[in-house]
Amino acid sequence: MNKNSYAIIGSGALGGLYGALLAAAGHDVHFLLHSDFDHVRTHGLKIESHWGDFELPDVNAYKSADAMPACDVTLLGLKTVNNHLLPELLKQPTSGGGVVLVLQNGLGVERDVAQLVGEDRVLGGCCFLCSNKVGPGHIRHIDYGRIVFGPLRNTAQTLAISDQIRQEMDAAGIEVQCSDDLNKVRWRKLMWNIPFNGLSVALDASTDKLVASQAAVELVRDIISEVHSAAAACGAQIGAEWIDKTIDHTRQMVPYDSSMRLDYLAGRPMELQAILKNPIETARRAGVAMPKTEMLYQQLCFLQQQRQPQ
DSSP: OOOOOEEEESTTTTHHHHHHHHHHTTOOEEEEOSTTHHHHHHHOEEEEETTOOEEEOSOEEESOGGGSOOOSEEEEOOOGGGGGGHHHHHTTTTTTSOEEEEOOSSSSTHHHHHHHHOGGGEEEEEEEEEEEEEETTEEEEEEEEEEEEEESSOOHHHHHHHHHHHHHHHHTTOOEEEOSOHHHHHHHHHHHIIIIIHHHHHTTOOHHHHHHOHHHHHHHHHHHHHHHHHHHHTTOOOOTHHHHHHHHHHHHSOOOOOHHHHHHHTTOOOOHIIIIIHHHHHHHHTTOOOHHHHHHHHHHHHHHHHHSOO
């Protein structure tokens, strides 16, 4: 079986890490870069990882998606606030009929891609990952790293494609699992993303500070419980034990600033639509209210508005 070629759209803390691991394992990997382009083309990528440090001196780097080759798999690690760019970013890498693996946060994010390439060419997944880009071409992966993904639409073909990608990622040293229930994967990740991303901004606290406060933990548990109830109403049956497990896993995590908090502190737009608004609206259509989650969303909308230039 021939190895898949990969296009990385969003070569930051997530895409840069996984793409570099695949390239180091001998795959043909092509990275779309923005501000890092000149640095990476000259110096390559530097990865500090609890899985093992390494450097990738020769990188297939591109400043424009139009210059990229058609690839078997396009790994989408772009922030969802930039999804309006997808028509121009995906056109060339997917022109040979390859699939798109959407590794973005939130709910409903595969729909934007399916409208462009068709449901049978879309896979989606969640990354349970603590990783940051700390400098040009320099990624620091400090904890976790597991990917759980599966097809948007389960067919014999999409499940086979998923399994081949899983095998390749596993061989590259990436902790990975396949699932035939993408809806459940998404809601399970939202049980962490909604409270810990959102409250890290609203309460101005890293994960270790949130779990060290009894008051914050009670609020986290209330929000996770809302997400858990919404998930059940939306067809995702997740064991109730995952409410406390989500908090316990965060206690064991190294101190970490969520991606939403880093975006907020840097003055960048936060992924409020995909991570909070979409789940709130989806739950409402299923007959479930999420009052504390909705209040958190409203607070974050206010904070983001205050950061925007007047």
